[in-house]
Every structure is written in structure tokens, then in C-alpha cells.
Amino acid sequence: MSDRELYCDTCEGVQLFEMPPCVDDHGADCPELVCTGCGAAVLIATFAFHAPRLARRSRPSAHRRAA
Numbered sequence: 001m002s003d004r005e006l007y008c009d010t011c012e013g014v015q016l017f018e019m020p021p022c023v024d025d026h027g028a029d030c031p032e033l034v035c036t037g038c039g040a041a042v043l044i045a046t047f048a049f050h051a052p053r054l055a056r057r058s059r060p061s062a063h064r065r066a067a
């Protein structure tokens with residue numbers, strides 16, 4: 001799953017976006033998307049990048065007191 005449909009300002013409509021070759025250190029988690037319609041617009045999908053981090057939360061273990 002490396003492509004998605006999003007709104008492109010340049011194309012003024014919904015276009016198919018795909019991941020460009022990552023030159024940074026993102027790897028499979030690269031948040032950059034390039035429009036396949038105009039080939040120029042790049043979108044930074046920060047929402048997809050932050051979601052897993054927000055979901056990760058350490059739960060404090062419930063302390064139970066024996067009567």
C-alpha cells in the first residue's frame with residue numbers, strides 16, 4: 001500500500017498520490033507524497049506519521065490492596 005487519493009491544489013481535484021523515492025531517513029514510513037497527475041505537488045502526510053505514536057501509551061499497572 002504505497003499510494004492514495006488526495007486533493008491536489010495544482011490539479012484542482014482529487015488525484016492519485018504516491019511515495020517518491022525517499023532521500024531522507026524515513027524508509028517505509030516516509031510521509032512525503034507526490035501527485036501522479038502533475039508530478040510536482042508534494043504532500044507531507046503528517047497525520048499518517050503521528051497516529052502510531054499517539055496510540056502508544058504506557059498504562060500504569062493498577063495497584064490492588066489486599067484487605
Ligand SMILES: [Zn+2]
Pocket residue numbers: 022023024025026027030031032
Ligand atoms: Zn522521506
Ligand SMILES: [Zn+2]
Pocket residue numbers: 008009010011015035036037038039040041
Ligand atoms: Zn497534481
